[in-house]
Amino acid sequence: MSNLAIAQTEIEIAGVQEFLGKEIPVIEGGFGEGEKVVLAKTIAEIHGVRPNDIQSLINENIDEFEEGIDILDLKNSTDSIGSLLELGFTKQSIANSKNIYILSEQGYFTLVSLMRTEKAKELRKKFRREYFAMRKQIKEHKPSCIEDVLISSLQEMKAIKQQLNRATHHALSAKAEVKEIREIVQLDTTSWRSETQTLIAKIAINQGGFEHINLLKSESYELLNKRFGVKLDTRLTNKRRRMAEEGVSKSKRDRLNYLDVIEEDKKLIEGYVAIVKDMAIKYGISKN
Known part of the structure; x- marks a missing residue:
């Protein structure tokens, strides 16, 4: 487990998660304690495009992103090359990159909304269900597979919905x-x-x-x-x-x-x- 100090909170590399047959890093923090984030490089891998294409798409539509809420630029937010290496970047890729972006859940959906393809639409829904929607696993009771995590999340959502339904009976005028x-x-x-x-x-x-x-x-x-x-x-x-x-x-x-x-x-x-x-x-x- 590694830590990267940027912005208001630390980024925690919590492990890896399988998605569409790929092992992608599970990263939390940056925009808020315990919040999941995703590397622009990972988004490129998921969508089968070059990282430079994702970076260009972001830079061409930078007005759509709120810095510190939707997006953070690690290249210009930290002086530690070692921390970036731990995220899977090489020294050469760091040197050649103008920006190294991470995105919050809101930032990810802003980015994917700019990708006008059916594949982007499909992956947007799938990635939300299988990555952002999952709660942090409790180490003592860590589920054995992604299906267990999804079941746990759905059960939690059902409990919340029941609480909301009860609260409706006591609503004000x-x-x-x-x-x-x-x-x-x-x-x-x-x-x-x-x-x-x-x-x-x-x-x-x-x-x-x-x-x-x-x-x-x-x-x-x-x-x-x-x-x-x-x-x-x-x-x-x-x-x-x-x-x-x-x-x-x-x-x-x-x-x-x-x-x-x-x-x-x-x-x-x-x-x-x-x-x-x-x-x-x-x-x-x-x-x-």
């Missing part, structure tokens, strides 16, 4: 429920970026899956443009141009997204937070 939702989705200005993106992910799940994230993000930005009479794309272009004039590297400029533009204007922050709250109420996000 519609007016009180709306009031509760408003309280739940209150966001503060210090953590608005991560909390709004997390809330959008919850809305996506409520709508059927993480593949809805990009549409929901687009909806939130369009509403902000209309309500405040702004053009986020123009502001983003101008911000990148200013940074270029200041000598900021192209890779850093490319990582900018609409949230970076919103962050510069307090009124836009307040407006965007209000819009995401309204979307949560519109799409029926509740405390449970």
Whole structure:
């Protein structure tokens, strides 16, 4: 078991897991304690494409990913080559790589949603069931095979569903429920970026899956443009141009997204937070 210190939490290489006849690393952390993550290199292996193709797809659509929530660049987040070697990279591949990405579950679904193929659709569902959906195994009672893990996960989901059904009988009136939702989705200005993106992910799940994230993000930005009479794309272009004039590297400029533009204007922050709250109420996000 190895540890790699990056971002807010450590990455833990917990072992390997068989998927489609391949042994892939089981990695946790980076975006939050115990959260499963996946290497872009592993995604390439699963989908039968070159790692460079996955890296190019990410870089060409970098605006779709929120750094620290959807994606992390290990190449630019750690100085330890040894840690990257433990993840299966060679010294040559590390030296030749501009970026070495890991993705959260939300980031993985954002990436796969950009891959418009039937195979991507099939693998998206399968990978969620057999990788991200599995709970961390308790060492003292470690299941002997993936079927045991899936059965355990389904049983846990069934128990949660039963609890939710019981809770329904004690639900408040519609007016009180709306009031509760408003309280739940209150966001503060210090953590608005991560909390709004997390809330959008919850809305996506409520709508059927993480593949809805990009549409929901687009909806939130369009509403902000209309309500405040702004053009986020123009502001983003101008911000990148200013940074270029200041000598900021192209890779850093490319990582900018609409949230970076919103962050510069307090009124836009307040407006965007209000819009995401309204979307949560519109799409029926509740405390449970």
